[in-house]
Amino acid sequence: MEIAPLLAGICGSDRGLILGHSSPYLAPLTKFPAVLGHEVVGRVVEDSPQWSKGTVVVVNPALSCTSLALKNPCPACRKGRPDLCYYRGQHDIGLLMGFHTHFPGGFAERMWVPSHQVYQVPSEMKPERAVLTEPLSIVLYGLSHIEWSSVHRVLVIGSGTIGLLTLFALQEKDLTHDLVMAVARYPHQQKWAKRLGAEVVSNLSAPALTEITGTPYPHIWHTPSWRPRGFDLVIDAAGSSSSLQGAISCVRPGGQILLLGAANEMKWDFTPIWSKDITFYGTYGYGPNPDQTFNQALNLLHTTTIPIEQLITHTFFLDDYQNAFATLENQGREPIKICFKPRDPDFPPKA
Incomplete structure (x- = not known):
């Protein structure tokens, strides 16, 4: 149409x-x-x-076998997962x-x-x-991955559109948390992050976070004293090498990291992920039920x-x-x- x-x-x-x-x-x-x-x-x-x-x-x-109504769709589309379409890049189907x-x-x-x-x-x-x-649909599908029962302290890195819509969704959906903190580099981003209910820091330096989170825990390997307490969930909405390294540093042992948006090439050490038993979620698109995701986003905005x-x-x-x-x-x-x-x-x- x-x-x-x-x-x-x-x-x-x-x-x-x-x-x-x-x-x-x-x-x-x-x-x-x-x-x-x-x-x-x-x-x-x-x-x-x-x-x-x-x-x-x-x-x-989104493009997939389903969106193009192919007569012989790929295995993922046949199973109701057009978001995982196998034929992207084939049959002239793009992303x-x-x-x-x-x-x-x-x-x-x-x-x-x-x-x-x-x-x-x-x-x-x-x-x-x-x-x-x-x-917002990208954000909502990303947040659907999280095991919320263990989440009380949330850090959102990046306060562009995706980061601010993440703060918006956390507030509107009243998801379980005692503290939401946002890293916002610029004053106009900081203003919006505060408006959306977050404690705000301008960077991931130890003094800035220590001032808000406190340091009641002892020092452990390769970390300043504020990191062992860490955050139950860190959402990287910036998608840079430095933001992802910061997310890995700031999440508590056994915590969760959600990568939202379009991150690019980066090189870093995977050791903290396995040694701290971190659950890492990569997320793309609107999930297996995009109708539900888009309608939920429209309802929140409405x-x-x-x-x-x-x-x-x-x-x-x-x-x-x-x-x-x-x-x-x-x-x-x-x-x-x-x-x-x-x-x-x-x-x-x-x-």
Whole structure:
């Protein structure tokens, strides 16, 4: 079905691709030239049996045998796990819309999406709020991996869009915790992290954490005294070598680490993971039931009293893309989520 994007968010993976920071591991699942943009809210262009013209929807951009309705799907898709599709990279199936020549994304005036991979936005929800559905879905599926019964102290490293939406989800879902701390480098990120209920530090230095967490435990091998107490759960929402090393250092022995978002190539010592008996979760996409994940994200965004749409700090017309990406790199302009929009917001006409 044909969609006219109203807003399309710039994701960290878009930035990584343009700057040449992306891992080559996923290169076989991409095909260029391509139109980027997979965080999309838009309008249905034409009436169809499933959708009425003018309906505002958000897009599930995942590609799989299921999304392409292949007659002979792979074993994973047959078992209801399109998120683990074996045929990505084959049969011209990519990873996500926006990273493949044949499946253009939302940085455009039009895109085409399987009709079963869009979800209606409540009529009173602003597009600026709805466009956060896809990244929030990433967060919600990631959090579903965690064994929450043993979690009381949580550390979130990184306070970009994914990190702040993680704090939002922890608060809105009232997940079990006594302390939530966030590492936020810049003042505008720190302001939002505090607004979302977190204790905030600007870095992972020992003095900063000691001031809040205290140091009642004795020193153990290769660690300053604050680390043995550690955090039950550390969520790495930055995806850098230093953030992951920090997560491994700050998690308690027997704790859990969740890697959210698109981390890239990194080299580090695996010894702390096995010697501290850490459970490490890698997570991708929206899980085996994306309908449930997207609808849960839409519901949270719809019912919250937090003006979460204010995470959209800048919007640019498509032909002003150079300014958009320059702003993303300029922390002086306090960017969090940057989106593209059409020049005529009433195109196509509403039904």
